[in-house]
Amino acid sequence: MDAIPTLGPALVLPPDTGGLSGFVEVDLGAIANNVRELKRRAGAADVMAIIKADAYGHGALPSARAALAGGATWLGVAQLNEALQVRAAGIAAPMLTWLFVPGADVDAAILSGIDLSVSAPWALAEIVAAARRRGTTARIHLKVDTGLARGGARGPGWTELIGQAASAVAEGSVEVIGVWSHFAYADAPDHPTVRQQQIVFEEAVAELAGVGITNVIRHLANSAATLTNPSAHYDLVRPGLAVYGLSPVPDLGSPADYGLREAMRVVACLALVKDVEAGAGVSYGHTYVTSEATRLGLVPLGYSDGVPRNASSVAPVFADGRRMPIAGRVCMDQFLIDLGPRSTAVAGDPVVLWGAGEDGLPTAQDWAAATGTINYELVTRIGPRLPRLYRGDL
Numbered sequence: 558m559d560a561i562p563t564l565g566p567a568l569v570l571p572p573d574t575g576g577l578s579g580f581v582e583v584d585l586g587a588i589a590n591n592v593r594e595l596k597r598r599a600g601a602a603d604v605m606a607i608i609k610a611d612a613y614g615h616g617a618l619p620s621a622r623a624a625l626a627g628g629a630t631w632l633g634v635a636q637l638n639e640a641l642q643v644r645a646a647g648i649a650a651p652m653l654t655w656l657f658v659p660g661a662d663v664d665a666a667i668l669s670g671i672d673l674s675v676s677a678p679w680a681l682a683e684i685v686a687a688a689r690r691r692g693t694t695a696r697i698h699l700k701v702d703t704g705l706a707r708g709g710a711r712g713p714g715w716t717e718l719i720g721q722a723a724s725a726v727a728e729g730s731v732e733v734i735g736v737w738s739h740f741a742y743a744d745a746p747d748h749p750t751v752r753q754q755q756i757v758f759e760e761a762v763a764e765l766a767g768v769g770i771t772n773v774i775r776h777l778a779n780s781a782a783t784l785t786n787p788s789a790h791y792d793l794v795r796p797g798l799a800v801y802g803l804s805p806v807p808d809l810g811s812p813a814d815y816g817l818r819e820a821m822r823v824v825a826c827l828a829l830v831k832d833v834e835a836g837a838g839v840s841y842g843h844t845y846v847t848s849e850a851t852r853l854g855l856v857p858l859g860y861s862d863g864v865p866r867n868a869s870s871v872a873p874v875f876a877d878g879r880r881m882p883i884a885g886r887v888c889m890d891q892f893l894i895d896l897g898p899r900s901t902a903v904a905g906d907p908v909v910l911w912g913a914g915e916d917g918l919p920t921a922q923d924w925a926a927a928t929g930t931i932n933y934e935l936v937t938r939i940g941p942r943l944p945r946l947y948r949g950d951l
């Protein structure tokens with residue numbers, strides 16, 4: 558397979574997209590390239606590619622394989638179910654999962670060789686019980702809350718947790734593989750909390766050594782810290798967004814500035830074009846009114862597909878050789894664009910919502926800026942009605 562071909566200003570569609578209302582092209586070569594670049598920056602540290610949320614909308618399994626081909630040696634997912642799906646597909650790489658609730662099927666995780674994050678005594682107790690039941694040793698990563706106040710144990714809670722962990726290690730029901738935490742301000746590398754969280758992290762690791770748990774993999778850095786803060790790399794880095802070629806620090810640098818390539822392109826085909834008169838109200842509420850006689854194009858994607866409703870009239874698309882904003886409200890399944898009076902566009906012509914930004918095409922970051930959110934939210938919310946088409950050499 559070749560890399561995603563540049564559509565060029567003429568937007569020539571690949572042959573395998575015929576008849577699709579909309580689709581997502583995913584450049585697996587870009588994912589492999591991005592992981593290689595992250596590994597290069599990580600130096601001696603290993604790379605855990607984060608493939609949660611269906612690999613940020615790119616498709617968990619193909620993305621996982623591409624990331625491993627690019628040199629990731631670990632995978633990370635939020636939910637236990639996501640981890641089990643990766644194992645069910647035969648992917649055996651070390652993998653961490655960190656978000657589960659009391660009563661979750663930790664037996665299945667342990668039997669599948671999935672590493673479990675532990676933030677609280679109840680979680681450790683359930684894992685220990687499962688390991689005893691199964692006559693095996695569970696692999697855990699102890700999570701310390703160094704200041705985000707999300708997952709992890711904090712202060713006296715950490716002391717209590719690692720005391721329990723030491724007992725579980727002694728009886729052979731768990732092996733502590735890692736110790737880890739997560740930043741609150743990784744995207745602002747000079748923020749004082751960054752250094753402060755690293756200090757708390759290092760103290761937590763020392764306290765862990767004090768109860769006899771040593772030789773554990775220390776990991777703290779997400780994409781932003783991987784790219785901007787080598788002192789936070791420790792033994793393993795956990796990039797997600799950058800794996801997919803998006804900048805986690807858009808104010809500090811573009812993907813290209815970091816040697817990354819956007820892997821996702823969202824494309825739709827016009828379902829209808831029609832010529833309307835000046836003064837025509839367009840879409841619900843007529844928030845857009847044509848200023849002259851013009852040609853409208855109907856794009857068959859809507860907020861149920863992950864095109865945010867607040868993209869109405871503001872987010873850019875590329876169609877008919879130029880960039881233009883959405884015209885009026887985004888509906889559940891469709892939105893309109895004003896192609897202009899001289900347009901020769903016809904039904905079936907392609908419309909790019911976002912991609913790698915070549916030839917002036919919009920990017921997910923352009924959409925994030927237009928809609929007041931982050932590129933993460935846009936790519937992860939593209940829905941299942943859009944087939945993912947995989948391109949690229951690994």
Ligand SMILES: *Cc1c(COP(=O)(O)O)cnc(C)c1O
Nearest residue numbers: 607739779780781795796797798
């Ligand atoms: C999502 C996530 C990551 C990856 O974050 P990016 O900013 O996408 O690199 C790393 N660690 C944890 C705990 C996460 O939840």
